[in-house]
Amino acid sequence: LFKLTTSFESLYNQFKDEAYNTSLSYLHNPQDAEEITQDVFVEVFKSLDKFKGESNIGTWIYRITVNKSLDFLRHKKRKKRFAFITSIFDPETGEQKVEQSDFIHPGVELEQRERSAALFKAIDKLPANQKTAFILSKIEGLSYAEISEVMNTSISSIESQIFRAKKNLKKILSRVYDELF
Amino acid sequence: MDKQQWIDDTLKSIEGIKRASPEPFLFPKILNRLKSASQPVRVAKSKLALAFSALLILIGLNIAAVLTKDGAPSSQSSDRQTNTELIPTQSNPYLEILIN
Numbered sequence: 199l200f201k202l203t204t205s206f207e208s209l210y211n212q213f214k215d216e217a218y219n220t221s222l223s224y225l226h227n228p229q230d231a232e233e234i235t236q237d238v239f240v241e242v243f244k245s246l247d248k249f250k251g252e253s254n255i256g257t258w259i260y261r262i263t264v265n266k267s268l269d270f271l272r273h274k275k276r277k278k279r280f281a282f283i284t285s286i287f288d289p290e291t292g293e294q295k296v297e298q299s300d301f302i303h304p305g306v307e308l309e310q311r312e313r314s315a316a317l318f319k320a321i322d323k324l325p326a327n328q329k330t331a332f333i334l335s336k337i338e339g340l341s342y343a344e345i346s347e348v349m350n351t352s353i354s355s356i357e358s359q360i361f362r363a364k365k366n367l368k369k370i371l372s373r374v375y376d377e378l379f
Numbered sequence: 380m381d382k383q384q385w386i387d388d389t390l391k392s393i394e395g396i397k398r399a400s401p402e403p404f405l406f407p408k409i410l411n412r413l414k415s416a417s418q419p420v421r422v423a424k425s426k427l428a429l430a431f432s433a434l435l436i437l438i439g440l441n442i443a444a445v446l447t448k449d450g451a452p453s454s455q456s457s458d459r460q461t462n463t464e465l466i467p468t469q470s471n472p473y474l475e476i477l478i479n
Contacts, residue, residue, distance in 0.1 A: 207406060210406055210409070214400070214401055214405070214406075215398045215399070215400050215401075216398070218399060218400060218401040218405075219398040219399045219400075222399055228399075231401070232401050232402065232405055235401050235405060236405065236408060236409050236412060239409045240409060240412055240413060240416070243409075243413055303393070303396060303399065304397075304399045305396045305397035305398055305399050306392065306393065306396055307395065310392040310393070313388060313389045313392035314389075314392040314393050314396075316389055317389050317390065317392055317393060320389075336393055336396075337393060337396055338398075364390070367390060368386055368390070371385075371386045371389050371390070372382065372386060375382050375385050375386065379380070379382075379385075
């Protein structure tokens with residue numbers, strides 16, 4: 199058991215930042231990202247014997263992280279839709295609640311914080327596949343080949359997802375610019 | 380500021396982004412979750428007895444139902460007859476096509 203825990207700990211130390219940073223890029227909340235990171239490594243521990251080694255272990259951990267983050271977002275969206283009215287108005291005062299503050303990624307340079315917050319807000323509006331391809335490429339720095347393994351699709355499909363993601367981000371940011379200035 | 384320039388700069392704002400790390404006590408939390416998940420679930424004896432009695436009652440009721448049904452006169456054949464009578468073959472063109 200000691201050996202198993204030690205090897206699991208070294209696996210955790212090797213990939214904890216990847217899992218946490220990826221989920222943080224989706225969820226924009228450190229507590230939620232830590233919860234997902236916990237879920238990811240619990241599943242990794244439980245399914246380690248099922249891992250056949252057909253793909254890289256890092257790719258496998260990324261795949262679990264992406265799936266868990268997307269599931270979390272879907273669940274949150276469903277809950278949000280259900281509690282739409284209560285989330286807009288304060289139940290006690292009846293006044294409209296203040297909008298949630300912008301997400302500032304801790305790894306962004308100080309002078310880029312404001313702009314990156316607008317970008318993360320725009321990334322949040324992308325369809326799931328485009329969002330995943332963009333996050334894994336631009337935030338995690340994976341190659342198209344690695345992303346294609348994580349997303350279980352071809353490299354050309356990843357190229358197209360990222361191209362469309364950039365196009366959509368430009369459209370969203372253009373609207374944001376019109377609202378701001 | 381120029382709109383296109385602002386969009387391009389915003390898209391470039393995550394260039395050189397550093398990976399964020401979770402808090403240092405996350406690993407012990409994961410181990411705790413794994414430990415609690417691997418511990419056997421203990422069920423109180425009174426709950427087990429209650430579940431067993433409910434199962435016995437259910438089985439008893441089933442046996443009683445089967446025995447009562449065997450003793451009662453069967454109405455299945457008359458039901459079947461009634462069902463066939465409900466289909467007017469003479470006046471149903473679809474059935475006539477199927478028969479022919």
